[in-house]
Amino acid sequence: MTCVRTPAELDAADPLAPHRDLFVGTESDLVYLDGNSLGRPLRVTAERLQRFVTEQWGGRLIRGWDEGWFELPTTLGDRVAEVCLGAAAGQTVVADSTTVMLYKLLRAAVGLRDDVRRTEVVLARDDFPTDRYVAASVAEECGLTLRWLEPADDPAQGVTVEQVEEALGDRTLVVLLSHVAYRSAWVADVEQITAAAHDAGALVLWDLSHSVGALPLHLDAWGVDLAVGCTYKYLDGGPGAPAFAHVAARHHERLTQPLTGWMGHADPFAMGPAYAPAPGVRRLVSGTPPVVGMLAVQDMLDLLAEVGMDAVRAKSTALTQYVVDRAAGLLPETRLASPRDPDRRGGHVTLTHPRMREVTAALWRADVLPDYRDPDGLRLGLSPLTTSFAEVEAGMQRVRAVLDHP
Numbered sequence: 255m256t257c258v259r260t261p262a263e264l265d266a267a268d269p270l271a272p273h274r275d276l277f278v279g280t281e282s283d284l285v286y287l288d289g290n291s292l293g294r295p296l297r298v299t300a301e302r303l304q305r306f307v308t309e310q311w312g313g314r315l316i317r318g319w320d321e322g323w324f325e326l327p328t329t330l331g332d333r334v335a336e337v338c339l340g341a342a343a344g345q346t347v348v349a350d351s352t353t354v355m356l357y358k359l360l361r362a363a364v365g366l367r368d369d370v371r372r373t374e375v376v377l378a379r380d381d382f383p384t385d386r387y388v389a390a391s392v393a394e395e396c397g398l399t400l401r402w403l404e405p406a407d408d409p410a411q412g413v414t415v416e417q418v419e420e421a422l423g424d425r426t427l428v429v430l431l432s433h434v435a436y437r438s439a440w441v442a443d444v445e446q447i448t449a450a451a452h453d454a455g456a457l458v459l460w461d462l463s464h465s466v467g468a469l470p471l472h473l474d475a476w477g478v479d480l481a482v483g484c485t486y487k488y489l490d491g492g493p494g495a496p497a498f499a500h501v502a503a504r505h506h507e508r509l510t511q512p513l514t515g516w517m518g519h520a521d522p523f524a525m526g527p528a529y530a531p532a533p534g535v536r537r538l539v540s541g542t543p544p545v546v547g548m549l550a551v552q553d554m555l556d557l558l559a560e561v562g563m564d565a566v567r568a569k570s571t572a573l574t575q576y577v578v579d580r581a582a583g584l585l586p587e588t589r590l591a592s593p594r595d596p597d598r599r600g601g602h603v604t605l606t607h608p609r610m611r612e613v614t615a616a617l618w619r620a621d622v623l624p625d626y627r628d629p630d631g632l633r634l635g636l637s638p639l640t641t642s643f644a645e646v647e648a649g650m651q652r653v654r655a656v657l658d659h660p
């Protein structure tokens with residue numbers, strides 16, 4: 255398939271195009287193709303941060319904790335669940351980093367098992383490093399073993415249901431996988447893999463970092479046990495914005511986690527002699543939550559709620575399809591390392607070529623900002639609400655120019 259419409263025509267026909275102006279920096283000629291690493295800030299967020307300093311922090315001072323900050327991990331968690339996760343309230347918190355939340359939830363999975371003979375964590379050899387590293391630590395700490403799913407020869411191919419089914423057994427404790435693969439953007443079949451894990455008596459822990467805010471999610475309907483994800487990619491929460499952690503309500507009664515701090519206590523200000531967990535998912539909070547880091551996410555959630563996740567996904571798919579089609583004509587020497595099937599492709603596209611490392615460096619010098627992933631992948635992140643077709647075209651033209659004139 256070739257592109258029959260120009261980028262300008264595609265932008266003119268795009269119902270989400272006007273939202274681009276709501277974001278800081280979109281008026282400049284800089285080409286930003288890394289919103290899946292760090293989303294752009296909304297203009298209203300600049301005002302919110304300013305107001306927060308003068309009115310809430312500066313004006314309310316310590317009273318702010320009673321007036322909303324204390325509850326933010328759960329109120330914001332509920333909002334993430336409502337707008338993006340397809341999950342009922344009371345199952346999601348926002349606090350800590352994704353890495354810390356992964357640790358807590360893997361340890362929670364250990365605490366939830368009925369049978370101590372379940373000692374295997376099923377995970378993918380090419381998953382994001384932090385997931386693999388944390389799993390290795392928890393395995394060492396708790397006497398677990400890691401059962402690796404090996405990558406396919408085709409870099410565009412990710413973890414399949416069949417692959418997971420083969421690895422499952424009566425030793426499986428938990429399946430830990432990314433919904434959207436950070437390199438290829440392969441979309442794993444959350445529903446089928448979750449069902450397969452449950453049939454084998456195991457739990458699932460999904461890393462939603464590359465899907466939340468880009469793809470519609472239905473965690474309740476899919477029966478997901480545990481999930482984490484970050485808020486600084488498609489939720490535009492800013493550098494270091496805290497992660498969310500989700501635990502299905504059916505597990506709350508037996509939910510434990512290893513970092514039992516005072517903020518997850520049933521009565522933090524009793525300052526009692528021993529830890530007693532707060533009811534429900536609140537117990538996942540450990541220490542003082544990063545309130546300032548949670549401000550920007552609120553604005554992006556409002557915008558996503560207004561636009562709707564189906565419309566966001568439709569635009570995301572149109573953008574990635576544009577890259578796939580255009581690369582075939584403009585960059586024929588590159589190889590597509592992302593799925594061709596739009597249903598199996600998340601919000602970014604990776605193109606490989608032996609010179610992509612130096613190409614990326616040259617692009618950055620020219621104010622074209624994609625990402626690079628070893629060994630040879632140019633990763634083009636396309637943020638549905640901020641990326642325009644014209645921007646993508648400009649970026650790809652620049653790749654052509656750098657490949658032609660190193």
Ligand SMILES: Cc1ncc(COP(=O)(O)O)c(C=O)c1O
Pocket residue numbers: 291351352353354382384385432436461463464484497
């Ligand atoms: C799949 C995945 N998990 C986790 C993380 C990051 O974890 P943290 O927020 O702790 O740095 C990333 C960051 O890019 C990621 O892509």
